[in-house]
Amino acid sequence: MNITLGGLIKTYRINKRLSQFDVALAIGWKDTSRLSKIEQGRVKPTRPVVEKIMAALNLSSEERGEFLLTGGYLPSDEEITKVIKIVKEKINSWPYPAYLIDFTWRLLTCNDATAKTFYVSPEMQKNLIKIKPNLLEFAFLPKEILPVEISKGEDEKHCKPFPVAQIAQFKIEQIMRTNEKWYRDLIKKMMEYNQFRKLWTDITPDLYHKKLLDYEYKIVKGNWDGKKTILRFHLLTSRVISDIRFQIVLYFPAEKNTQTFFKKNT
Numbered sequence: 001m002n003i004t005l006g007g008l009i010k011t012y013r014i015n016k017r018l019s020q021f022d023v024a025l026a027i028g029w030k031d032t033s034r035l036s037k038i039e040q041g042r043v044k045p046t047r048p049v050v051e052k053i054m055a056a057l058n059l060s061s062e063e064r065g066e067f068l069l070t071g072g073y074l075p076s077d078e079e080i081t082k083v084i085k086i087v088k089e090k091i092n093s094w095p096y097p098a099y100l101i102d103f104t105w106r107l108l109t110c111n112d113a114t115a116k117t118f119y120v121s122p123e124m125q126k127n128l129i130k131i132k133p134n135l136l137e138f139a140f141l142p143k144e145i146l147p148v149e150i151s152k153g154e155d156e157k158h159c160k161p162f163p164v165a166q167i168a169q170f171k172i173e174q175i176m177r178t179n180e181k182w183y184r185d186l187i188k189k190m191m192e193y194n195q196f197r198k199l200w201t202d203i204t205p206d207l208y209h210k211k212l213l214d215y216e217y218k219i220v221k222g223n224w225d226g227k228k229t230i231l232r233f234h235l236l237t238s239r240v241i242s243d244i245r246f247q248i249v250l251y252f253p254a255e256k257n258t259q260t261f262f263k264k265n266t
Contacts, residue, residue, distance in 0.1 A: 005071040006041040012057050012067075013039075026056035047073055065243035072180045075102050075245055080129055083246045084109050090248070096233070096262055097251040104182055105135040105170065113251075113262060117220060117231065119146060134186055139166040140193040148222035155217050156232070158209035167199055168208030175205075214238070217254065224265070231258045 003011075013023055020032040020039075027049075029035065037043040038053075045053065050071060054064055068075075075083070084100065091098045091111050097118070099110035108128055115125045118138070124131060138146060139162040150162035160168070177183045190196045210216065216235040223229070232254035240246040253259035 003070060004041050005044065005067075006039040008067060008070050009035075009053060009057070010039045012059065012063065016057060018057070023053065023056045027052045044071070061242045062244075065240075065245055068243075069103055069245045072177060072182075073245075074104065074182055075243070077129065079243065080108055083240055083243055084129070086242065087240060087246075087248055094250060096253060097249075099249055101135060101247055101249060103245045103247070104174075104177075104186070106132040107135060107138075108132065108246075113265075116224070116265060117222075118148065136166055136170050136186065136190060137193075139163040140190070140196050148220050150218065150220050152216050152218040152235075154209045154211055154215075156219065159217065159219055160208060163195060163199055164203055165208055167196075167203045168205050169210065171203070172205040172208065172210070218251075224261075229257075229261060231261060233258065 013020070020035050024030075024032045024035050027035075034043070035053075038045050050068070050073060054067055057063075059067060080102070087100055088109065091100060091109065094111055095113065097111065097114040099114050100108045102108060110120060110125060110128065112125075114120060115122070124133075139150075151159040152162065152165045153159040159165075174183060187200070190200070214237040216237075218233045218235055220231040220233070221229075222231075234252040234254050235249060236252065237247050237249050240248065253262070
């Protein structure tokens with residue numbers, strides 16, 4: 001995340017032994033002034049221009065993903081559908097909660113174990129690709145919609161209440177995104193929640209203990225099938241190789257009781 005889009009373009013260009021003129025000519029520009037401004041970070045290219053630059057640089061699918069992530073370009077519905085097709089079988093066959101998110105934390109698809117654990121309605125589960133709810137928002141939903149108590153952290157000792165943990169983790173992961181439109185739009189929307197408004201300014205990343213980027217520990221307390229139950233999970237996150245803007249989150253039972261709960265409910 002420390003590299004800029006302009007710097008990445010320059011790196012790819014040099015590695016592929018292309019001059020600015022070579023790239024500009026392939027795009028159809030008369031001179032290199034526009035490309036030079038982009039590489040210097042003075043101008044952020046639109047998505048159509050980005051597509052032309054990636055084509056001129058002859059990027060692989062993996063390089064495209066890195067390019068688009070660095071630039072903060074949201075996946076299109078077409079790109080989301082393509083990735084869902086790649087990961088759907090893996091997610092649906094997973095015996096515990098599993099779901100796909102993008103780098104902005106939008107929830108894009110999930111399996112039945114996720115739906116049961118977090119009370120995702122069949123209609124919402126079916127239409128996630130259209131709704132694209134953000135995981136930050138889940139921490140502030142009313143109990144009628146999300147009737148579970150969640151805490152998470154590095155381990156059970158360091159678990160924080162869901163709203164606190166979500167805000168702190170979001171600030172950690174999105175520290176370089178604060179000027180992007182999707183970020184500003186999301187925070188504006190979240191300000192509609194009274195609890196979020198009260199917590200947003202006061203919560204800092206150092207309140208959330210997390211040493212590993214792709215691991216979390218989560219505790220979920222709820223009432224499933226008329227019985228109060230506590231579920232404990234290890235969470236691992238894996239990026240999709242073909243487009244690293246996407247991540248699969250897989251839950252593993254942290255204790256036998258959690259494993260037994262899913263065996264009885266599958």
